[in-house]
Amino acid sequence: MxxxxxxxxxxxxxxxxxxxxxxxxxxxxxxxxxxxxVHWRYLISNTGSVLHxxxxxxxxxxxxxxxxxxxxxxxF
Numbered sequence: 001m002x003x004x005x006x007x008x009x010x011x012x013x014x015x016x017x018x019x020x021x022x023x024x025x026x027x028x029x030x031x032x033x034x035x036x037x038v039h040w041r042y043l044i045s046n047t048g049s050v051l052h053x054x055x056x057x058x059x060x061x062x063x064x065x066x067x068x069x070x071x072x073x074x075x076f
Contacts, residue, residue, distance in 0.1 A: 002059040008042040014051055015040055020060035 017024050029036035044052040051064045
């Protein structure tokens with residue numbers, strides 16, 4: 001398991017499913033698109049519409065394209 005990124009800050013969080021552990025699968029709040037108090041991710045940084053995230057549970061690092069705002073790629 002990776003250590004937490006040194007830029008991981010509890011004050012910067014995002015609610016995006018972790019593609020590795022998918023610990024949000026059976027959560028009613030997550031299924032209803034509410035901000036769950038358990039299944040949040042560290043928002044390490046962003047580049048335009050791409051979020052750089054880390055899961056606090058399995059420590060997986062990944063990028064998530066939101067397609068929101070300027071600079072995003074057009075979805076297929």
